[in-house]
Amino acid sequence: MHAHDQEHGDHSAYETGPERISVLERIFGENDVAAEANRAAFDAHGVRSVNLMSSPGAGKTTLLVHTLAHLRDSGVRAGVVEGDIETSIDADRLAGFGAQVALLNTGDGFGGECHLDAPMVAKALTTLDLASLDLLLVENVGNLVCPAEFDVGAHDSVMVYAITEGEEKPLKYPVMFRSVSVVLVNKMDLLPHLDFDLELFRRNMAQINPDAPLIEVSARTGDGLAEWHEWLSTSREPVRSA
């Protein structure tokens, strides 16, 4: 259910009443309060937090398998909040790297939740020992729309974009592409087998979010991940104060 429909009678035959607007405003307002509390908790413990977003199947979990191994070998104490509608498939894949993993299954209502919000992440934090972490990676639900609307309290958002998704998605999903600090351009190993125009994608990104660097990677082969790990390590300290 997506009540922001209701503010835009242009698209909808629904009645738009003050009751709905007030519900909507309260939910976003409460999310922002919870997000600031999460960020304050990260800052109080010196934990950097990064929110990973993408379409379904773009490669977030495969990337995290490499990244958790790298962090372990580098002595960085990492945690993961793993958001999925159902199953522990992804959380299971991330076990065994010495990271604390908190699984959030969002799917016990209606169609399954389509994003993580700050109160859900707050709940996950109660199962993690922030005092023993340096870095917390939040793997959001695979979705190019809803996750970008909810501040979960992370210091940065990162997008994993698979080149199999085409060149035009930054134009079609601009809120998501504007919300991130960096884009990992994934599945580069498939480039020879696709019609994907990398320069056109770069131009589309530059139009929507010229400040976000693009890092070309293959989570499958590991190519390019050193640059991503460098990005992760260069701003280890929380960048926002509580």
Add this chain to the structure above:
Amino acid sequence: MHAHDQEHGDHSAYETGPERISVLERIFGENDVAAEANRAAFDAHGVRSVNLMSSPGAGKTTLLVHTLAHLRDSGVRAGVVEGDIETSIDADRLAGFGAQVALLNTGDGFGGECHLDAPMVAKALTTLDLASLDLLLVENVGNLVCPAEFDVGAHDSVMVYAITEGEEKPLKYPVMFRSVSVVLVNKMDLLPHLDFDLELFRRNMAQINPDAPLIEVSARTGDGLAEWHEWLSTSREPVRSA
């Protein structure tokens, strides 16, 4: 905004009050009423309606380019409701095949709407001449969660699934995979270049939705589309009555 969060205090620190539940129930209730009205309009005009859903970039629009050409050559009078958050990129790609195309941009609020609902489709129908159509194809917003929650009034829902998304998505997004009558397994031309296990995907689908046939296609090369077009034509008459 996704108020169904609010019914599940287990995941959320939000307050769950009767006001929110009532807003939620009314929105779903109004959507169902609008969906039945859309279906009645399709039935009254003898129009079959099919709702296409997928992740972003799975190939719905590329598929439709082939399908609209096929329908034109077969003498089937087709229309398209094209749902996108922003831009007319997809609608522009579908011009020139003799089909009526209605563009619905959902993105003038918050993060951009993440699905089509029945009132939006009803609005699109006011711009189409149903009396001169045999088949209406609704291209939903690319998203594996939210579109499955909203009946738009189509007779069938169809999923376009790209094998680049991995084998496990039926288990992770079961509401979507259960909601469809057929799954087009797309990007089969990439199979030699992926680690994708087709038999594992088939087993996962059989677990979630054993009744939905899987049709292997490549929207890029056109391979396999004859079987999809056969599926479309075999139940040309509306399958539900109003």
